Amino acid sequence: xxxxxxxxxxxxxxxxxxxxxxxxxxxxxxxxxxxxxxxxxxxxxxxxxxxxxxxxxxxxxxxxxxxxxxxxxxxxxxxxxxxxxxxxxxxxxxxxxxxxxxxxxxxxxxxxxxxxxxxxxxxxxxxxxxxxxxxxxxxxxxxxxxxxxxxxxxxxxxxxxxxxxxxxxxxxxxxxxxxxxxxxxxxxxxxxxxxxxxxxxxxxxxxxxxxxxxxxxxxxxxxxxxxxxxxxxxxxxxxxxxxxxxxxxxxxxxxxxxxxxxxxxxxxxxxxxxxxxxxxxxxxxxxxxxxxxxxxxxxxxxxxxxxxxxxxxxxxxxxxxxxxxxxxxxxxxxxxxxxxxxxxxxxxxxxxxxxxxxxxxxxxxxxxxxxxxxxxx
Amino acid sequence: xxxxxxxxxxxxxxxxxxxxxxxxxxxxxxxxxxxxxxxxxxxxxxxxxxxxxxxxxxxxxxxxxxxxxxxxxxxxxxxxxxxxxxxxxxxxxxxxxxxxxxxxxxxxxxxxxxxxxxxxxxxxxxxxxxxxxxxxxxxxxxxxxxxxxxxxxxxxxxxxxxxxxxxxxxxxxxxxxxxxxxxxxxxxxxxxxxxxxxxxxxxxxxxxxxxxxxxxxxxxxxxxxxxxxxxxxxxxxxxxxxxxxxxxxxxxxxxxxxxxxxxxxxxxxxxxxxxxxxxxxxxxxxxxxxxxxxxxxxxxxxxxxxxxxxxxxxxxxxxxxxxxxxxxxxxxxxxxxxxxxxxxxxxxxxxxxxxxxxxxxxxxxxxxxxxxxxxxxxxxxxxxxxxxxxxxxxxxxxxx
Numbered sequence: 068x069x070x071x072x073x074x075x076x077x078x079x080x081x082x083x084x085x086x087x088x089x090x091x092x093x094x095x096x097x098x099x100x101x102x103x104x105x106x107x108x109x110x111x112x113x114x115x116x117x118x119x120x121x122x123x124x125x126x127x128x129x130x131x132x133x134x135x136x137x138x139x140x141x142x143x144x145x146x147x148x149x150x151x152x153x154x155x156x157x158x159x160x161x162x163x164x165x166x167x168x169x170x171x172x173x174x175x176x177x178x179x180x181x182x183x184x185x186x187x188x189x190x191x192x193x194x195x196x197x198x199x200x201x202x203x204x205x206x207x208x209x210x211x212x213x214x215x216x217x218x219x220x221x222x223x224x225x226x227x228x229x230x231x232x233x234x235x236x237x238x239x240x241x242x243x244x245x246x247x248x249x250x251x252x253x254x255x256x257x258x259x260x261x262x263x264x265x266x267x268x269x270x271x272x273x274x275x276x277x278x279x280x281x282x283x284x285x286x287x288x289x290x291x292x293x294x295x296x297x298x299x300x301x302x303x304x305x306x307x308x309x310x311x312x313x314x315x316x317x318x319x320x321x322x323x324x325x326x327x328x329x330x331x332x333x334x335x336x337x338x339x340x341x342x343x344x345x346x347x348x349x350x351x352x353x354x355x356x357x358x359x360x361x362x363x364x365x366x367x368x369x370x371x372x373x374x375x376x377x378x379x380x381x382x383x384x385x386x387x388x389x390x391x392x393x394x395x396x397x398x399x400x401x402x403x404x405x406x407x408x409x410x411x412x413x414x415x416x417x418x419x420x421x422x423x424x425x426x427x428x429x430x431x432x433x434x435x436x437x438x439x440x441x442x443x444x
Numbered sequence: 445x446x447x448x449x450x451x452x453x454x455x456x457x458x459x460x461x462x463x464x465x466x467x468x469x470x471x472x473x474x475x476x477x478x479x480x481x482x483x484x485x486x487x488x489x490x491x492x493x494x495x496x497x498x499x500x501x502x503x504x505x506x507x508x509x510x511x512x513x514x515x516x517x518x519x520x521x522x523x524x525x526x527x528x529x530x531x532x533x534x535x536x537x538x539x540x541x542x543x544x545x546x547x548x549x550x551x552x553x554x555x556x557x558x559x560x561x562x563x564x565x566x567x568x569x570x571x572x573x574x575x576x577x578x579x580x581x582x583x584x585x586x587x588x589x590x591x592x593x594x595x596x597x598x599x600x601x602x603x604x605x606x607x608x609x610x611x612x613x614x615x616x617x618x619x620x621x622x623x624x625x626x627x628x629x630x631x632x633x634x635x636x637x638x639x640x641x642x643x644x645x646x647x648x649x650x651x652x653x654x655x656x657x658x659x660x661x662x663x664x665x666x667x668x669x670x671x672x673x674x675x676x677x678x679x680x681x682x683x684x685x686x687x688x689x690x691x692x693x694x695x696x697x698x699x700x701x702x703x704x705x706x707x708x709x710x711x712x713x714x715x716x717x718x719x720x721x722x723x724x725x726x727x728x729x730x731x732x733x734x735x736x737x738x739x740x741x742x743x744x745x746x747x748x749x750x751x752x753x754x755x756x757x758x759x760x761x762x763x764x765x766x767x768x769x770x771x772x773x774x775x776x777x778x779x780x781x782x783x784x785x786x787x788x789x790x791x792x793x794x795x796x797x798x799x800x801x802x803x804x805x806x807x808x809x810x811x812x813x814x815x816x817x818x819x820x821x822x823x824x825x826x827x828x829x830x831x832x833x834x835x836x837x838x839x840x841x842x843x844x
């Protein structure tokens with residue numbers, strides 16, 4: 068656990084003890100992961116993965132430029148763009164005023180002309196100030212113009228809950244953006260995901276919403292030489308089977324993939340073999356992979372951190388019921404954030420987001436195993 | 445006389461683009477211009493109707509150089525635009541055009557004056573009152589009417605409609621339905637022009653209604669900070685839908701609203717004032733960054749076809765402007781004053797234009813509605829081989 072703490076506090080701005088407490092609340096079984104990775108050779112944090120992807124794509128194509136609050140001289144609010152201003156100069160790494168509607172519109176206009184902007188939102192909560200440009204100016208343009216004007220832009224930044232940042236800074240926007248035709252919506256989990264999907268997003272000719280996760284930035288993952296190559300790229304629209312299993316399918320994206328993997332570990336000790344699907348792409352959604360998995364396991368639990376109503380899990384459940392009804396042996400289960408604005412108090416915050424136990428319980432219900440009565444808060 | 449017959453023979457080509465002044469390069473409409481200076485006809489100076497008023501800048505001179513060819517071109521182009529918009533009105537009432545239809549008649553001088561001062565490498569972006577700007581950027585009548593009627597031959601294949609005309613190759617970036625959004629987008633175009641070191645500028649057009657939008661000020665702030673070659677054109681027709689400017693803006697001096705950004709107030713009904721101001725603005729923007737031009741103009745129609753336009757303004761006001769300030773009449777008077785052609789010949793030109801517009805409408809009507817498969821095209825430039833669903837998911841699904 069301490070080794071991870073040291074890696075996580077690279078940014079230097081959060082006191083280690085506070086970070087330790089926060090992380091213990093949010094990632095209780097993290098020690099399991101760390102032990103698993105220590106023997107595997109090269110490792111890279113998600114932060115390093117994103118930074119290297121940006122660096123390589125900027126190097127490969129002079130039309131790629133970065134724009135956002137504090138991306139330049141501050142080295143990035145979460146240090147994702149560290150070193151890029153020094154390397155590429157102020158014409159290609161632009162610090163903007165705190166005016167999301169204005170700079171997002173400028174970014175989209177630049178993409179209309181043929182540049183390849185990467186617009187950073189300090190968190191996706193602030194993207195709501197610019198959402199008209201993301202949806203109406205970017206997503207719909209290629210269709211409305213019958214292909215005359217395309218929009219090769221990437222909107223990226225941290226999404227979802229962090230730790231103790233309360234209701235206005237904790238929302239997950241996956242469901243909102245994945246709702247819209249014309250957008251591609253990606254959400255990486257591991258460093259391999261971060262590198263491969265961000266590079267794919269920047270090279271893609273369509274507008275991409277790239278939902279990162281602040282807690283994952285400092286997390287380290289093993290990485291192969293293939294992933295480190297500057298030509299490495301992952302396909303958009305394809306999920307990854309993170310862990311094969313035969314009794315139940317668990318779908319997740321971003322941070323929740325880690326939780327799902329921990330739940331799978333716990334479940335395996337109780338004789339339940341869970342298949343964990345890392346969605347990677349929310350739009351397009353890899354319905355083929357999800358349905359193929361459910362047809363094999365006959366049970367489905369969807370996991371997401373965001374609000375439950377009309378969420379990602381709702382779409383996945385509908386897809387499975389539509390395509391694979393006869394294969395289901397149990398009702399589909401959704402695990403999502405509580406249907407409340409995110410509270411600040413530590414105990415309430417813990418109740419508002421999925422924990423590993425919640426996923427384990429859901430799987431057991433889907434397997435018709437008895438589940439311990441929920442303890443009082 | 446010889447010049448007139450040359451003009452007459454060119455106009456018989458269907459779906460033609462505008463007769464553009466010689467100062468422009470590369471027309472996309474298959475029109476070619478005589479190369480010798482003699483074909484421009486006499487050069488003379490025109491005085492703008494009123495002097496320019498500057499904000500934080502020295503206004504340009506009221507004296508504007510022009511040629512007979514340019515003057516005749518203004519007459520033809522504005523008459524064509526006027527005729528096109530009136531024809532669109534009739535098509536809308538005949539229910540061949542659906543949804544929204546925002547007409548530009550009255551404001552033609554802004555479109556032609558601006559085009560006379562720039563090249564097709566400069567960019568223009570506007571909101572939904574875009575039919576005439578599309579024409580001035582190289583669009584033709586057939587693709588305009590076809591798009592309005594939602595047909596396959598439309599410039600957006602029938603999938604955009606009145607508010608969504610585009611012609612990237614002609615430097616025209618739309619065609620936007622959300623009031624004000626086009627201004628930051630336009631500043632983004634200017635950003636790209638500067639990034640690519642093209643020495644070109646962007647004209648981002650908006651109305652008095654949009655002038656109060658917050659994103660305008662956000663984009664202007666960034667444009668001024670980064671010295672972007674962005675020219676903001678406020679087409680002040682004095683009414684944001686049904687709301688008069690004095691009811692919407694605490695300060696309706698839109699050319700001053702840029703504060704630290706210089707501005708110029710221009711008579712938008714005078715094509716030469718517009719041309720002079722745009723030429724001035726282009727030089728300014730390339731050296732000093734953003735500038736605002738407020739075009740004092742007027743729309744004869746209501747806000748859109750569902751607005752009679754007379755509940756918030758008097759019929760007297762409308763007819764007064766038509767009498768005193770109509771842009772086409774001003775140019776007609778100038779042509780007759782300089783004895784370029786006779787009044788009867790001008791009438792002949794108008795008759796030709798009428799016929800052309802009628803022929804273009806007939807041709808556009810022949811174009812069918814888009815094939816149902818077009819429902820699913822152009823969602824992405826690059827599909828991922830994944831499903832897109834129609835209304836009945838089980839019946840209607842394709843991979844894109």
